[in-house]
Amino acid sequence: MNLLANKEKRSFIIQLILAAILFSAAYLIVQNIRDNLADVGIRLSFGFLSGEAGFDVNESLISYSASDSYARVLLVGFLNTLELSFVCILGSTIIGVVMGIVRAGSNWLGTRLALAYVEVLRNLPKLLILLAVFIVMINRLPTVRHAWNFFNGIFISNRAFYYPKLIWHDGMVFVLAGILVWFIAAVLWGRYVKRIQDLTGKQLPTKWPVLGVLFLTVLLISVLFHVSYQFSLPVFKGFDFTGGSRLSVQFVALAFTLSIYHGGQITELVRGGIQSVQKGQIEAAASLGLKPSQVTRFVVLPQALRMIIPPMGNQYLNLIKNTSIALAIGYSDLVSVMSTSINQTFRPIELMSITMMTYLAISLLVTALLNWFNYRTKIVTN
Amino acid sequence: MIHTNNTTISSPPVKKLGVIRWMRINLFRNTFDSIVTISVVLFLLWIVPAVFSWMFFDAVGFNGDEALCRTTDGACWPFMREKARLILFGTYPYEQQWRAALACLVVIGLVATLIFKRMKVKWMILLWAASAAVFVALMLGNVFGLPVVQTVKWNGLPVFLLLSVFSLAAAFPLGILLALARHQDDYQLLKNLAAGYIELIRGIPLLMVLFMGLFVLPMVMPRGFFLEPLFAILIALMLFHAAYFAEDIRGGLQTLELGQAEAADSLGLSYWPKVLLIVLPQALKQSLPAIFNTLIGGYKDTSLVIIVGIHDIISTAKMAYSDPGWQRYGLEAYFFVGIWYFCSCWCLSAYGRHLEKERAK
Structure with a gap:
């Protein structure tokens, strides 16, 4: 009785009980996992990572063949996730900033179109947009044999987009x-x-x-x-193009979908940021004789950015996590190769912990960058 | 001297803008606006005819002949006539589909009741539990002489509603508890655990959480205990949404003045009355916009379950057009599903705006 009346002692006792419960729960879980794994005859180990993966990926930044190891295929998936995230961050930022400026602007037609864009995308799931975009690309783009040709070096087909590649020269x-x-x-x-x-x-x-x-x-x-400076041009030979570089249609569909999906959300952030700048600031700048472009550059943008950047960082984090929907159309990102590996090896715990750690590391990195940026753009006061 | 009766107050002159002048101001004010206007017009000139000809001019009408579809580039609406029921209920036994329809109506009715009728939390919980029981009874059967339908045959709209509505509803109280645990200083262990859990879940994609539900959750269960994949996914979704709700609510808790809790303390209220009567009502009001964001986002993201092999409406739409002979009409199927999502999300966000307006009063 006396023990519970004292706040600190009560807190200590309750936490001790909590710790005991957690510990036994964890013990039970580990025990259950071990039992269940023993039933299928598997023990936890990361040794399988050096084994032969035996499946192919549709796109890779480093050389990869089906006879490479699981570790390498996971690396390929990780790099693909990074590539996709990078392209989508770039695309969604450009779309979002342009549409946000239009949305906050004075153009009668532009504000309405931007509003329609934001509303439509806000009310549809990204997965549905992705599948619709993908099916339109597969059905409406020409086959490789009849690929559309632009500027004598860019080919668009429903298998991949082909473009010239710069040939490396030692100089x-x-x-x-x-x-x-x-x-x-x-x-x-x-x-x-x-x-x-x-x-x-x-x-x-x-x-x-x-x-x-x-x-x-x-x-x-x-x-x-x-x-x-020499370019290797894609040339159609036999059944496919040789030479040049290519982006699979899956990659293009994903990059397009995630760019417009997150672009819509960034549009609203940018609009909010611009409209949060007080009108008096703009009028004061104009009465000091600044040109409209200078008002935007030196007065509106610096203040708007301070509002925009923190939620923008969250957007980027969400975007990176959302690239995992790649699995729905079979693009080999990290989650996708993880899923295939799980199906082949039945080692969900090991593979998932690797993938989770990777995502957490990316999250931490982006958060750290964001904090650094916030610190840099903080209002300096005396 | 004061004029009293011989002056009439005239209204300000109405500004009349000619068409040209209106366009100068609203469409071509400066270079940037002109570029925007021209690009928008070009875009509309491209997209509007394309969409209209796909939907109407080149399309085969709803009651049209499906054989005609092969001759046109437009939409094939007879596809919807044939497949609407498949998209809604999937492989649920055909003659039992009235049960699935009724189950959907129960859930939609539940949500509508909660939107239009204010009630005490006690009654809300009772209503949720009753609806869940009726839903499962209708879908699963084995009561009132209804034949049993295994969960593997549950498809389409009922599955989607089950996963989205019930997972979000169950996640909300869990989110409140997590937020409260993180927003206190008396129990450091509890606080760190809550913070760790929230940050862990928010750091990984939903898809990973779903995979965990599918693969790891059954392994955690005791030997011989079989967890239906559908319910494993339901639990995974709930655990995922709870972390996001927790952060929204914690945002509301942080905006609350310290004086409120201190006043409650000095009135002699113990923890739970203080939280339930003073702190939470105010904090929840503050975090309303964030909560609705999470709600709509979570509702839409339920669609990701198709990737782990649960058949919601997007998945049944896929089923519908993978049927031989109908393979060209995927876009029509997704269009149909898109309308459902658009309308329901729009209703949700309209309700959110309405609540916010009420709060501001």
Whole structure:
């Protein structure tokens, strides 16, 4: 009685009981898993990862064949997830920002179309959109034999999209190094320009000199090291195209669907951010004599971004997780290869823990980046 | 001097805009607007005729002859006439499908009752339990002389409603508990456990949680205990949504002034009366928009269950067009399912907006 009357002691006792319950539950679960696995004759182990996977993937960034190991096929899936996420983040951001600006703008037609876009996508599941897009692509795009041809190097068919590939030349190492040096120099120049402006108010040119130097750097190095830029063009031979690069129709359908789906949500974020900037700010900037483009760039955007970036980070996290719907149309992403591997090896616990850890690591990384960015754009007050 | 009777108040002059002037202001105000207008017009000129000719002009009507479908590029609506019932109820025994329809009506009626009628939480819980019992009794049978229908034959709309509505409903109280556990300082172990669980679930895709439900959950069960895949998925969905609800509600709890809880403490209320009477009602009101976001998102994401082999309406739509002879009409099937999703999601978000308006009063 006395023990329970004291808050700290009560808290301690209750937590002790809780810990005991949890411990026994965990013990029971482990015991059950062991029993159930013993019934099928399996023991937990990660040894199977070096075994031969024996199944093919429809797209891979690194060389892979069916005789490679499970570890490698998981890596292939992971890289595919990253590639897809990257393309979708880029696409949805571009769509979302453009549509958001239109939605918050003054164009009568534009605001209405953007509203319709947001509403339609908000009320439909992404999986349904994906399946509909995929089936339209499969049914309405031409077969490989009759692929549509654009600019004599881009082919579109219902199997894949083909495009020219730059052939690697050893001199390109120097070009890349030159671009890196240029980038560092440009950042330094930007800082210098800002300092001069802060000290004297004089604005030094940034855009044209920086771009001009880039052009000259690339040109000079190319001439010096005899770098040749040659493209391998896709050519139809027999039953398929050879040469060039390709994106499977699954990838294109996924990238399109997730870009427009999350683009719709980013549209609303951008609109909210822009409309949260007080009208007085814009009027004050205009009365100081700033041009409309300068008002947007120096007054509206910096304030809107502070509102937009935190929820945007959440969007990106959701997007990365949503790439897992790739399984529905058979694109080999991480979850998809995991699922196939589970069906072949019946090692759900090992494979799922690997996949879960991967997703958690990505989540943590994006969250850390986001916090860093928030810290950078925080309002500095004294 | 004050004028009293010989002045009339005239209304401000009505601004009359000519068509050209209106277009100048609303469509071509600056370069950006002009570009937007031109692109929108071009887009509409492309999409509107394409959609209309697919849906109406080139389409074969609902009562038309399905043989005509092969000769046109437009939609084939006879497909819907033939397959609507398959999409709705899937492989549920044909002569028993009235039971599936009735079960759907029970769930829809339940949701409608909760939307249109205010009632005490006690009655709500009772209504939920009764509806769930009636639903299972109707679908499974074996009572009132109804023949048994195994869960593997449950398809289409009833499965979708079961998984979406009941998983979200069960997740909500669980979410409240998780949020309360995370939003307190007396029990650190409990707090860390809740936080760990929420962050773990929110860090992985729903699909992974569904796979866990399908593969790992049965393994956790004692030897010889068989868990139906449908119910394993139901539990997985519930555990998933609970984490998201918890974060929404915690957001509401954090906006609450500390004084509210302190006032309740000083009135001598113990924990549960304080939480149920003072803290939660205010916190839930605050987190209403976030909760509705999760609700609609969760409702839509229920469709992911088709990937792990549960047959909801998207899956039965697939079944409908994988039938030989109908394979070209996948888009029609998805269009039909899309209408269902669009209408139901639209109703949900309209209800959410209505609640928010009421809150603001």
